[in-house]
Each structure stands twice: as C-alpha cells, then as structure tokens.
Amino acid sequence: MGLFRPTAQQTVEIGGPFTLTDQNGAAFPDSNLRGKPFTVFFGFTHCPEVCPTTLWEMSEALKALGPDADKLRVLFISVDPMRDTPDVLSRYMQSFDQRIVGLTGSEEDIATVGKAYRAYWEKILTDDGDYTMNHTASIFMMDADGRFIGTIAYEEKADVRLAKLKRLISGS
Numbered sequence: 001m002g003l004f005r006p007t008a009q010q011t012v013e014i015g016g017p018f019t020l021t022d023q024n025g026a027a028f029p030d031s032n033l034r035g036k037p038f039t040v041f042f043g044f045t046h047c048p049e050v051c052p053t054t055l056w057e058m059s060e061a062l063k064a065l066g067p068d069a070d071k072l073r074v075l076f077i078s079v080d081p082m083r084d085t086p087d088v089l090s091r092y093m094q095s096f097d098q099r100i101v102g103l104t105g106s107e108e109d110i111a112t113v114g115k116a117y118r119a120y121w122e123k124i125l126t127d128d129g130d131y132t133m134n135h136t137a138s139i140f141m142m143d144a145d146g147r148f149i150g151t152i153a154y155e156e157k158a159d160v161r162l163a164k165l166k167r168l169i170s171g172s
Helices: 050-071 086-093 107-116 158-170
Strands: 019-022 027-029 038-043 073-078 100-104 121-125 131-135 139-142 148-152
Touching: 019 086, 019 107, 038 050, 038 131, 050 073, 050 100, 050 158, 073 086, 073 107, 086 100, 139 158, 148 158
Parallel strands: 038 073, 073 100
Antiparallel strands: 019 027, 019 100, 038 139, 121 131, 139 148
C-alpha cells in the first residue's frame, strides 16, 4: 500500500465580512481594511496574561517596523462583549500602540466573526463567582485582499514575528 496523496489541495476559508464597533464607539466595517494587510487577535480586557503580552509584543513589532508599520492594520477583537464596552476598550487600548484598533459588538456579531476566523473561546466560571475566558492565542495574518496568510503564535520569538509581519506587508 502506498501513502495517501490527496488529489486536490484542501483549503479552509478563514476570515470574512463584518461590522463591529471600535473603541471610540464608531462602526468599523471590514471594508476599512481593504487594500492593507492586517492582523486579527481575539481576546479580552480582563485577560491576566495572554492578551496584554500579545498586544505589547505587537506594539513592539510595530515600533520595530518603523514607517512600514503604517502599511499594516492590527485588530484586537474582544470575545467578552458583556464587559468590553467601547469605553472599557478605549481605556485598555491606551496601554498599547495607538495603531492597534480594539473592536467589540454584540455577542451575536462577535460569534459570527469568531466563526469566520475559526477562533475559539469559552467562558470559564471562577470560584469567586466571576469568570474568565479561554481563547485562541494565535494572531491571524490576512493579506490586503482579506485572504488568510498564516498565524503568529503566542510568545513567538520577536525576530520570527517581525519577519512574518515584513513578509505580510511586502505581499511575499
């Protein structure tokens, strides 16, 4: 018996149209992203480690990119719209590079976007009666036409992250 060899390339679509609300309370449709590559990270403002670390790492990457950073859009989409109102997002995003856009919306809108991006999250109740969220920790990289290019892993080495972002920006 030989090895299984697929006869056609199998692909999964990642990404899709959406309209959410940015940290300033304005509508943010995906059409705002057309013509520039972008990254999407799903998280929440009450996250104790993964989200602030990832947003800080992306802030550092934007600095390292210099003028090329303006050729890239960076999105942080909240998976906790009950707590992450535009006002809460606005305060939270002040700790990171101003070019990173925080987005929220209704639970239904967030679920639709999450499904399109194949992102995962789950509300986990804590002993004190509050909750936290388990969630996808990868950053989705999308080209200027909104096609999925790849991911950046949580705590990926800075030089690897930067190289991936440079390739994304250059379109290669």
